[in-house]
Amino acid sequence: MSAPVALKIENLHVSVGETPILKGVNLTMRQGETHALMGPNGSGKSTLAYTLIGHPKYEITEGIISIDGTDINELDPCERARLGMFLAFQYPVTIPGVKVADFLRHAMTNIRNPDRKEGEELMSMRDFRKELRDTMNELNIDAEFARRYLNDGFSGGEKKRMEILQMTLLGPKFGILDETDSGLDIDALRVVSEGVNALRADKRSFLVITHYQRLLEYIKPDVIHVLANGRVVRSGGPELALELEKTGYKDFIAAAA
Amino acid sequence: MTDMVKRKASEAETALSQQFMQARDALPGNTAVAELRKDAFGRFDAAGLPTRRVEAWHYTDLRSFMGTALPAAAAPDNAALDVAREALAALPQPACRIVLVDGVYQPALSAVDASPQVSVTALDDALAGADAQLVRDLTGDGCGAGDAALDLNAALMGGGAVVDIAAGANIEAPLEIVSVATRRNDAAIFARSLVRAGSRAAATIVERHILRGDAALQANNALVIRTGDEADIAHIWVAEGQGDRQLHIHSLLATIGDKAKFSSFGLLDTGAFARRQIFARFDGAGASLDLSGLALVRDRDHRDTTLVVEHVHPNCKSSEYFKQIVDGAGTGVFQGRISVSREAQKTDGAMKSQTILLSDDAAMYNKPELEIFADDVACGHGATCGSLDPDQLFYAMARGLPRPQAEALLLEAFGEDAIDRVANEQVREELTGRLRHWLAGRTA
Numbered sequence A: 001m002s003a004p005v006a007l008k009i010e011n012l013h014v015s016v017g018e019t020p021i022l023k024g025v026n027l028t029m030r031q032g033e034t035h036a037l038m039g040p041n042g043s044g045k046s047t048l049a050y051t052l053i054g055h056p057k058y059e060i061t062e063g064i065i066s067i068d069g070t071d072i073n074e075l076d077p078c079e080r081a082r083l084g085m086f087l088a089f090q091y092p093v094t095i096p097g098v099k100v101a102d103f104l105r106h107a108m109t110n111i112r113n114p115d116r117k118e119g120e121e122l123m124s125m126r127d128f129r130k131e132l133r134d135t136m137n138e139l140n141i142d143a144e145f146a147r148r149y150l151n152d153g154f155s156g157g158e159k160k161r162m163e164i165l166q167m168t169l170l171g172p173k174f175g176i177l178d179e180t181d182s183g184l185d186i187d188a189l190r191v192v193s194e195g196v197n198a199l200r201a202d203k204r205s206f207l208v209i210t211h212y213q214r215l216l217e218y219i220k221p222d223v224i225h226v227l228a229n230g231r232v233v234r235s236g237g238p239e240l241a242l243e244l245e246k247t248g249y250k251d252f253i254a255a256a257a
Numbered sequence B: 001m002t003d004m005v006k007r008k009a010s011e012a013e014t015a016l017s018q019q020f021m022q023a024r025d026a027l028p029g030n031t032a033v034a035e036l037r038k039d040a041f042g043r044f045d046a047a048g049l050p051t052r053r054v055e056a057w058h059y060t061d062l063r064s065f066m067g068t069a070l071p072a073a074a075a076p077d078n079a080a081l082d083v084a085r086e087a088l089a090a091l092p093q094p095a096c097r098i099v100l101v102d103g104v105y106q107p108a109l110s111a112v113d114a115s116p117q118v119s120v121t122a123l124d125d126a127l128a129g130a131d132a133q134l135v136r137d138l139t140g141d142g143c144g145a146g147d148a149a150l151d152l153n154a155a156l157m158g159g160g161a162v163v164d165i166a167a168g169a170n171i172e173a174p175l176e177i178v179s180v181a182t183r184r185n186d187a188a189i190f191a192r193s194l195v196r197a198g199s200r201a202a203a204t205i206v207e208r209h210i211l212r213g214d215a216a217l218q219a220n221n222a223l224v225i226r227t228g229d230e231a232d233i234a235h236i237w238v239a240e241g242q243g244d245r246q247l248h249i250h251s252l253l254a255t256i257g258d259k260a261k262f263s264s265f266g267l268l269d270t271g272a273f274a275r276r277q278i279f280a281r282f283d284g285a286g287a288s289l290d291l292s293g294l295a296l297v298r299d300r301d302h303r304d305t306t307l308v309v310e311h312v313h314p315n316c317k318s319s320e321y322f323k324q325i326v327d328g329a330g331t332g333v334f335q336g337r338i339s340v341s342r343e344a345q346k347t348d349g350a351m352k353s354q355t356i357l358l359s360d361d362a363a364m365y366n367k368p369e370l371e372i373f374a375d376d377v378a379c380g381h382g383a384t385c386g387s388l389d390p391d392q393l394f395y396a397m398a399r400g401l402p403r404p405q406a407e408a409l410l411l412e413a414f415g416e417d418a419i420d421r422v423a424n425e426q427v428r429e430e431l432t433g434r435l436r437h438w439l440a441g442r443t444a
Helices: A043-051 A079-083 A100-112 A125-138 A143-147 A154-169 A186-199 A213-216 A239-247 A250-256 B011-023 B031-047 B078-089 B123-128 B132-138 B150-158 B391-396 B403-419 B425-443
Strands: A003-014 A019-030 A036-039 A056-065 A085-088 A095-099 A173-177 A205-207 A221-229 A231-236 B096-101 B120-124 B160-167 B173-181 B188-191 B191-198 B202-213 B218-229 B234-240 B247-254 B263-270 B272-280 B288-297 B304-312 B315-325 B331-340 B347-357 B363-372 B379-388
Touching: A003 A043, A003 A205, A019 A056, A019 A186, A019 A205, A019 A221, A019 A231, A036 A043, A036 A239, A043 A056, A043 A079, A043 A173, A043 A205, A079 A100, A079 B160, A079 B391, A095 A100, A095 B160, A095 B391, A095 B403, A100 A125, A100 A143, A100 A154, A100 B391, A100 B403, A125 A143, A125 A154, A154 A186, A154 B031, A154 B272, A173 A186, A173 B272, A186 A205, A186 A213, A221 A250, B011 B031, B011 B150, B031 B132, B031 B150, B078 B096, B078 B173, B096 B160, B096 B188, B096 B379, B120 B123, B120 B191, B123 B191, B132 B191, B150 B218, B150 B247, B150 B272, B160 B173, B160 B188, B173 B218, B173 B247, B202 B218, B202 B247, B218 B234, B218 B263, B234 B247, B234 B425, B247 B263, B247 B288, B263 B304, B263 B403, B263 B425, B272 B288, B288 B304, B288 B403, B304 B315, B304 B347, B315 B363, B331 B347, B331 B379, B347 B363, B347 B403, B363 B379, B363 B403, B391 B403, B403 B425
Parallel strands: A036 A205, A036 A221, A085 A173, A173 A205, B096 B173, B160 B191, B173 B202, B188 B218, B191 B218, B202 B234, B218 B247, B234 B263, B247 B272, B263 B288, B272 B304, B288 B315, B304 B331, B315 B347, B331 B363, B347 B379
Antiparallel strands: A003 A019, A003 A056, A221 A231, B120 B160
C-alpha cells in the first residue's frame, strides 16, 4: 500500500505578466517522499517553487495545486504556510530592523496555532528561547545570530543555514528547497543537507530544486523530475541524475521544444 | 498705506486681536515683557495667520485649519487639578517633575525638591522681574524670529516655568515637564517654558503633553532650551490622549553652546492636527545636534514636522532623522532647512526623511532644503516615500504571518529605527510601547 498523496499538481499553467512560464506541469508526490526537480536555466523551476507557496507575481492561468487533497490555488502564502508548506528561498529576503528571534517567535506561534487570532499572545518566551537555542546548536549556528536582524549582512551560506533553521523549527509537512545548494561551499552543503535529512520522516515530503547532481548525493531523492520549457519532460529514479550529469540538458530541451 | 492693501481679517484673526487687546494689561510681566508682547503681536497682526503663501507653512495652511480662535483657558480650579492628579498617578514617578495644568505651573503637583541642582520658577514670576537676559533667553535669542505661531505665543504666553540646571550638574533620571490639558471647556493654551542648562550640565528632559476631557483645544506651546557650553542635553517630546478637536502647535527653540551636545526626539501620534517646529542654532563651535522623530498618521489627521537648523560656527555637526507612517486619509509633512553660514566651515550635516504610505489616500509632503554659504562642508539630505517592501511582506507571510501581523512587524522595525535615536532606555521602551499600541489600533 502506497502512502497518501501529499502534493498533486495537475496541468499547471503559470504566467508572469503576459509571459507564460509553466505550460502544463503534472507532478504527484506521496507523503514521506523526497523528489528532486532538475532542469536547465529558465525552465521554470523557481517559478514552480514560488507558485507553490503563493507569490502574488505568479498567476495560475490553468490547473490545480492540491495539498493533502485540498485545493490551495486561492490561498495566500500565510494560509499555505499554516497548512504545512515551507519554501526555503533561493534568495532569502533581508529584513533590517526585525531580529531573527522576534521573527521566528511570530512564525512559530502562527504555524503551531493555525487558528490563532490577531492580537493573541505569542508562544512563551521561555519555551521559545530553549527550543531556538537547542536547534541552533544542532545546526551549528552561533547563538549570536538570534539577536541579529534577519539576513542583514549575512553571507550566502549563513542565509541558507537560516532557512534550514526556520524549516526545522516550523516543521513543515511539505518542504520546498529552491536551489538551497547554490553559493554553498562543501562544508556548508553538508551541514544544510544533514539538517534536511534529519527532518525526513514518514509524513513529511520534500521537493528539492537543484541544478546539480552533487546535492543529491547528500539528500537522496526517491524520484527525479526534469523540467524543461515549462513542462516535466521526464521522471525517473535516482539514476536519472547521473545520466543528466553525463549528457546535460540539451536532449531534454530539444524534446520539450 | 499698508492698511489699505491688508486683506480682510479672518474670524479667528479678529478674535485673537480682541483677545490680545482685552488681555494685554492683565498678562503677566513687567514693561520689558509688555514691549515684547506688543512687538510680537504687531508682527502677527500685520501678517495674519500663515497660509500656503508663507513658505514655512505651505503644506499646513493654519488660516484654514483654524476657523475660530478659542478663548484662553481659565486658571485651573480644583476640579481641573483633580483631573491632573489622576493623569499624573498613571505615570511612573520620576525624581524630578514639573507640572503645568492648562498651561499653568503647579508647584504643589510638581516634584523638584529632590534635585537641588534644578531650580524652577513660575513663568509669571520670572516675567514680573524680567531683565534683558531673561527676555533674550525666553526668545531663544532670536531663534525662530518671525514665525507667526511663535509671535502669537510670545504675545499671549503665560503660565509656564523657567527651569535652571546648575553648571556641572549630572541629572541621571529624566527631568519631566508634564503639561496636562483638562479640556473641560473649549479653550486655547499659550504656554512657554524655558530650560537653561548650565555649562557641562547633563540631563534628559522628557516633555509630555497629556490630554484629558473632550472639549476643543488649541494649544500653541513653546519650549526654549539653552544648552550651555559643553553641556549634554537630550529632549524627548511626547503627547498622549485622544482628541479629534485639537490643534496642537509645539515650538522648540534650541541654542547650543560651545562643544555642547543637544538632541531632540518627538513622537507625533495623537490628535487631529499637530505641528512640531524646531528652530535650532549653534552658539558655539565643535557642538553637535541630533534631531529625530516619528510621526504616526491615520484617519484624516495632519502631522507636520518643520525644522530650521542654523550653522553659524565652525566644526559643528547636525543630524536630522525623521520617519513617518501615514495611513488612511492622513497627511504628513516634513520640512527641514539647514543653513550653513560663511563662518561655519567644516560643518557636517545629514538630513533624512523616510515615509511609508499605507493607503492610496495617504499623503506626504517632503521639503528638505540646504542653504550653504561655506565652502568646506559635508552636507547631505535624502527623502524617500514608498509602500512596504512587497518581498519582505511575502517572505513573512510565507512563514505563516497573516498580512496584518507581517505589516505590523515591518512597520515596528521601521519606526523603531527612529526611536533608537533616543539614548534613554526607559524612554525608548515607552516610545516602542506607544508605537506598538498605534500599530495594534490599525488592525483592531
